[in-house]
Amino acid sequence: MSPTRLLVAVLADPQAAPALGPGAWQDVLTVARAELLIGSLAHRLHGLALPPAVRAILDDARTSAEHGRVQALWEAEMARRALVTLGVPVVLLKGTAFVAAGLAAGQGRSIGDLDILVPRDALDAVEAALLAAGWEWVKPDPYDHLYYRRWMHELPPLTHPERDRMIDVHHTILPLTARPTPDATALIADSVALENGLRVPSPADMIVHAAAHLFADGDLAGGLRNLWDIDRLVREHAGDAEFPAALAASARRHNLIPHVARALRLSAPIYATPMEGLPIGRARWADRLYARRLLARDGWGRETRPALRLAFYIRSHWIRMPPLLLARHLWTKFRRGQRGTTSSDRAS
Amino acid sequence: MRHAFSVRIGPVGFRVGSAWPQPIAAMRRLYAGYPPPRDGIADFTVRLEPTRPWRRWLRPSAMVRGDFTLPDAAPLPLAQGLLAAEMGMNLQMALGARRWLLLHASCVERDGRALLMSGHSGAGKSTLSALLGERGWRLLGDEFALLDPASGVIHPFPRPVSLKNEAIAVMAAEVAADRLGPLIPGTPKGDIRHLRPAADALARMDEPATPAMLLFPRFGASADVRPMGAIETFVRLTQASTNYVVLGEAGFAALTGLVRGVPAMAIDYPDTAAAIDLVERLWAETAR
Numbered sequence: 001m002s003p004t005r006l007l008v009a010v011l012a013d014p015q016a017a018p019a020l021g022p023g024a025w026q027d028v029l030t031v032a033r034a035e036l037l038i039g040s041l042a043h044r045l046h047g048l049a050l051p052p053a054v055r056a057i058l059d060d061a062r063t064s065a066e067h068g069r070v071q072a073l074w075e076a077e078m079a080r081r082a083l084v085t086l087g088v089p090v091v092l093l094k095g096t097a098f099v100a101a102g103l104a105a106g107q108g109r110s111i112g113d114l115d116i117l118v119p120r121d122a123l124d125a126v127e128a129a130l131l132a133a134g135w136e137w138v139k140p141d142p143y144d145h146l147y148y149r150r151w152m153h154e155l156p157p158l159t160h161p162e163r164d165r166m167i168d169v170h171h172t173i174l175p176l177t178a179r180p181t182p183d184a185t186a187l188i189a190d191s192v193a194l195e196n197g198l199r200v201p202s203p204a205d206m207i208v209h210a211a212a213h214l215f216a217d218g219d220l221a222g223g224l225r226n227l228w229d230i231d232r233l234v235r236e237h238a239g240d241a242e243f244p245a246a247l248a249a250s251a252r253r254h255n256l257i258p259h260v261a262r263a264l265r266l267s268a269p270i271y272a273t274p275m276e277g278l279p280i281g282r283a284r285w286a287d288r289l290y291a292r293r294l295l296a297r298d299g300w301g302r303e304t305r306p307a308l309r310l311a312f313y314i315r316s317h318w319i320r321m322p323p324l325l326l327a328r329h330l331w332t333k334f335r336r337g338q339r340g341t342t343s344s345d346r347a348s
Numbered sequence: 349m350r351h352a353f354s355v356r357i358g359p360v361g362f363r364v365g366s367a368w369p370q371p372i373a374a375m376r377r378l379y380a381g382y383p384p385p386r387d388g389i390a391d392f393t394v395r396l397e398p399t400r401p402w403r404r405w406l407r408p409s410a411m412v413r414g415d416f417t418l419p420d421a422a423p424l425p426l427a428q429g430l431l432a433a434e435m436g437m438n439l440q441m442a443l444g445a446r447r448w449l450l451l452h453a454s455c456v457e458r459d460g461r462a463l464l465m466s467g468h469s470g471a472g473k474s475t476l477s478a479l480l481g482e483r484g485w486r487l488l489g490d491e492f493a494l495l496d497p498a499s500g501v502i503h504p505f506p507r508p509v510s511l512k513n514e515a516i517a518v519m520a521a522e523v524a525a526d527r528l529g530p531l532i533p534g535t536p537k538g539d540i541r542h543l544r545p546a547a548d549a550l551a552r553m554d555e556p557a558t559p560a561m562l563l564f565p566r567f568g569a570s571a572d573v574r575p576m577g578a579i580e581t582f583v584r585l586t587q588a589s590t591n592y593v594v595l596g597e598a599g600f601a602a603l604t605g606l607v608r609g610v611p612a613m614a615i616d617y618p619d620t621a622a623a624i625d626l627v628e629r630l631w632a633e634t635a636r
Contacts, residue, residue: 022387022388023388025387025389026363026388026389026390026393030393030415033415034415051387051389052386052387053385053386053387053388053389053391054387054389056391057389057391059447060444060445060446060447063446063595064446064594067594067595067596070596300349300393300395301393301395301414301415302395302397
């Protein structure tokens with residue numbers, strides 16, 4: 001079995017772990033690190049009889065993940081304090097939402113930036129409040145700012161220099177240039193309040209957002225982790241008879257029916273996610289390409305299948321922007337690159 | 349990868365893969381006598397690979413990657429492949445280690461008690477620990493001291509000592525030639541040559557030691573000793589640690605425990621002979 005297949009098999013069924021030999025363990029641990037799944041793996045395998053060397057590595061991963069969890073919650077609290085006087089709803093997204101809501105998807109999850117969603121008409125006030133509370137722009141480049149504000153679903157990234165943490169302030173969950181148009185207003189209206197006043201998306205919206213993030217907003221880098229989020233979120237509601245209908249309704253509302261269906265169709269064979277009653281659509285030929293791309297890594301942690309990766313990279317631009325706009329953007333970026341202007345490609 | 353080598357250094361297992369045979373061959377010679385990783389499973393993976401496929405043959409240069417990678421790291425020429433592997437291993441420790449508080453310090457042991465020496469690069473702590481390692485002390489490590497947060501002991505991490513510039517001749521006069529790696533000229537830090545620690549440092553790499561004294565050596569001025577207060581020591585060690593912040597409360601407890609437990613001094617020394625004398629005198633007078 002290939003190293004990535006082995007990793008997903010062990011994540012799906014921890015009972016397969018004690019039978020692994022040293023070479024297989026080395027592969028699984030290396031791939032898990034590269035895919036940012038080592039913390040999730042450590043949680044899944046906790047308490048099993050494992051070789052001491054493996055246990056030590058996974059214990060480290062749990063320590064790291066716990067530290068990351070505390071740090072993510074603290075960053076959310078810092079944002080809450082900065083924004084509380086505005087009286088606008090602040091919805092936590094992705095990893096921070098999972099740990100704040102105490103979901104299985106948050107166990108051991110690596111969390112990078114703080115992602116929040118606020119109403120679009122509150123964006124200027126939120127921006128001003130964050131700047132007043134010490135956040136700073138990461139990219140001072142005027143083209144990048146113009147680009148973000150005109151076409152993206154979020155403010156240009158802000159960072160807090162004292163804590164060295166980034167915040168992405170979203171007003172919707174996909175770029176404005178992308179073809180599907182999610183209903184950000186509904187997402188905020190349906191969100192659930194936490195004790196501290198911050199909010200998280202409804203259970204169905206969390207899955208829809210994860211699917212949108214996976215298939216409509218990038219080249220599937222880190223996709224195995226995003227798909228793991230989806231598996232955990234689906235299982236969280238596996239016993240709830242109402243949930244499949246709620247998920248289907250949410251996918252429809254946000255114009256993301258095919259994305260959610262594909263996420264479920266991939267999650268089932270990769271993570272053995274239970275699918276009863278869920279809107280999985282009909283199997284597509286391209287599903288296999290997606291699966292192959294998600295699993296494209298070797299036991300040394302190196303990316304494999306360069307042609308497939310490139311194809312998905314090109315696709316990521318194609319689906320986020322109409323061709324003419326994309327050409328103009330790449331031309332501007334190219335010209336600025338020629339002039340030696342520093343400008344990362346995070347926006348593109 | 350096509351060429352690979354695995355090794356255990358104290359409690360840490362490494363696996364190094366390379367697109368070229370030369371760095372791996374150099375590692376096998378330098379690490380002669382080291383054990384393999386526990387259970388056959390390394391804690392960290394390091395990869396030496398070309399930046400672009402054709403750079404494997406054309407002006408070959410090794411990019412250092414692995415479990416933990418610095419995004420803006422520059423590749424090294426293949427002739428410095430051994431150095432690249434060593435840097436890769438250091439990087440994994442600095443960015444990935446969570447079991448211990450990592451102090452950028454050299455460390456030697458006598459009678460089960462450890463002497464830690466911390467300081468900026470070029471302060472001479474590597475040379476000093478290498479010399480002490482040949483003069484009745486056991487070398488625990490010249491780069492990182494691994495402080496155990498639970499027990500407060502120092503775990504040995506006896507990597508080959510990275511000798512730089514003048515230190516190379518000093519140590520070449522002291523040890524058998526087969527313990528020295530190849531001379532690597534023209535690195536960003538000048539000439540580098542690695543020294544395999546003495547046999548007992550390898551044989552006893554699973555035997556921890558209790559910290560007894562902390563020194564902050566500085567090369568250049570005339571011999572001098574200045575006792576350091578707990579606060580200054582604490583702050584300097586937070587700066588000398590690569591994972592103090594990520595360990596959170598456990599890191600704070602480990603470091604305050606160390607600082608409260610052992611005497612700390614800044615020492616100046618004009619030459620290595622004077623430094624050795626100074627260390628021996630202070631050890632006899634103050635080490636707890």
